[in-house]
Amino acid sequence: MDTGPDYREGLRKRVFEVLEHGRRREPISRLIDGVLIALVVGNVAATVAYTVPDIAQAHGAGLRLFDRFCVLIFAAEYVARIWAAPEHPMLGHHQPLRARLAFATTPLMAIDALALVPLPLELAFSQWPLIVLTRLVRFLKLARYSPALATIGRLIASERRALLACIIIFFGVLLTAAAAMHAVEGDLQPHLLGDMPKAMWWAAIMLAKIGGSELVPLTTLGRIISAITVMLGIGCFALPVAIIGRGFYEEIRRRDFVVTFAMVARVPLFARLDAAAIADLVGILRARTVPAGAAIISKGERGDAMYLIASGAVEIGSASGPVRLGEGDFFGELALLSREPRSATVIAIKATDLLVLEADDFLRLMVRLPDVGAKVQEIAQGRRFSSALS
Ligand code: CMP
Numbered sequence: 001m002d003t004g005p006d007y008r009e010g011l012r013k014r015v016f017e018v019l020e021h022g023r024r025r026e027p028i029s030r031l032i033d034g035v036l037i038a039l040v041v042g043n044v045a046a047t048v049a050y051t052v053p054d055i056a057q058a059h060g061a062g063l064r065l066f067d068r069f070c071v072l073i074f075a076a077e078y079v080a081r082i083w084a085a086p087e088h089p090m091l092g093h094h095q096p097l098r099a100r101l102a103f104a105t106t107p108l109m110a111i112d113a114l115a116l117v118p119l120p121l122e123l124a125f126s127q128w129p130l131i132v133l134t135r136l137v138r139f140l141k142l143a144r145y146s147p148a149l150a151t152i153g154r155l156i157a158s159e160r161r162a163l164l165a166c167i168i169i170f171f172g173v174l175l176t177a178a179a180a181m182h183a184v185e186g187d188l189q190p191h192l193l194g195d196m197p198k199a200m201w202w203a204a205i206m207l208a209k210i211g212g213s214e215l216v217p218l219t220t221l222g223r224i225i226s227a228i229t230v231m232l233g234i235g236c237f238a239l240p241v242a243i244i245g246r247g248f249y250e251e252i253r254r255r256d257f258v259v260t261f262a263m264v265a266r267v268p269l270f271a272r273l274d275a276a277a278i279a280d281l282v283g284i285l286r287a288r289t290v291p292a293g294a295a296i297i298s299k300g301e302r303g304d305a306m307y308l309i310a311s312g313a314v315e316i317g318s319a320s321g322p323v324r325l326g327e328g329d330f331f332g333e334l335a336l337l338s339r340e341p342r343s344a345t346v347i348a349i350k351a352t353d354l355l356v357l358e359a360d361d362f363l364r365l366m367v368r369l370p371d372v373g374a375k376v377q378e379i380a381q382g383r384r385f386s387s388a389l390s
Helices: 005-019 027-050 053-087 096-103 107-116 118-124 128-145 148-158 160-185 198-209 221-252 262-267 275-284 332-336 359-368 370-389
Strands: 287-288 295-297 305-311 313-318 321-326 346-348 352-358
Touching: 005 027, 005 053, 005 305, 027 053, 027 128, 053 096, 053 128, 053 275, 107 118, 107 128, 107 352, 118 128, 128 295, 160 198, 160 275, 198 221, 198 313, 262 275, 275 359, 305 332, 305 359, 313 370, 332 359, 332 370, 352 359, 359 370
Parallel strands: none
Antiparallel strands: 287 352, 295 346, 305 352, 313 321, 313 346
């Protein structure tokens, strides 16, 4: 069997594609994802079950064996991902070792590494509560498969200023309420309000309203401060919940799958861009999945976006006859460039994943990345020409 550098590189590329969703619709990728998800869920369920003495006694050996099996698979998955890391478009310019080290520090890989920790811990210490805790961390591995979770991370990052303001407000209210209560009833109830840390603990409980504090205000002023604190607490928690909730809803509505760096880097139109420009695009492009037969664009309507095909295929009912476009192609640029209605109807001929570039972002991109702009113009010109000829 050939095991030369070319073969190894080809294999590495293939492993990367399969594991890191190079092609989303590949059955092998889906199968591997499905098996890994099932193992994570099964492993967490087994860990929970193992804490019940009766189940541990009856099925302990089987559950332990299952856990070892899971760890073996997770370890193989981890090693394969690290090994294939130099294929990552953003790390390709590094030496393989540096690429792997950089990849190992990404959040998802850190979670994968954490998922392997319980076994050595178990072998070294056998501190059962600690092992349960660390084993249950494996649940976080599911983050890889949840577009919604990836979205939350991005959302927290983008709303960090508003969230920081919420935290500052919360601590401001907490300190004020604690200081007021300490001043009013500190002498009356020294065991609960005698110093600021005690009063702050009372204020935290009142703000979060977690089951009520053991403290009953003795003075009218104390009751008024308590009532105001509880009401402010509702506001303090409602604010960040509203910020995250609204952003989350907006994002979920607009995204059907996670746009990855690899997905964008593979689009021929962006082939010459550097890593920073591609990373920017990852944030700009929206994901949309359409089923076979769905009309993505209808002739005559107003153009509001351009589409890039991440996987799948579409058919364009152009005046010169039907035109098929596939993975890596784009369409929907003519209406944006000419500000005229859509020139043709575009239909998905199989389930298709699209990267959507909104009109505003498209126009900004044409200015910011003149090479990409020129390429789009050139292809658009050819399309106009072939439509005009017919
Ligand atoms: P737009 O007019 O915005 O919407 C329909 C899209 O179909 C159009 O942009 C082009 O991207 C694409 N299109 C139209 N005619 C052709 C053609 N002859 N060849 C390839 N693509 C076309």
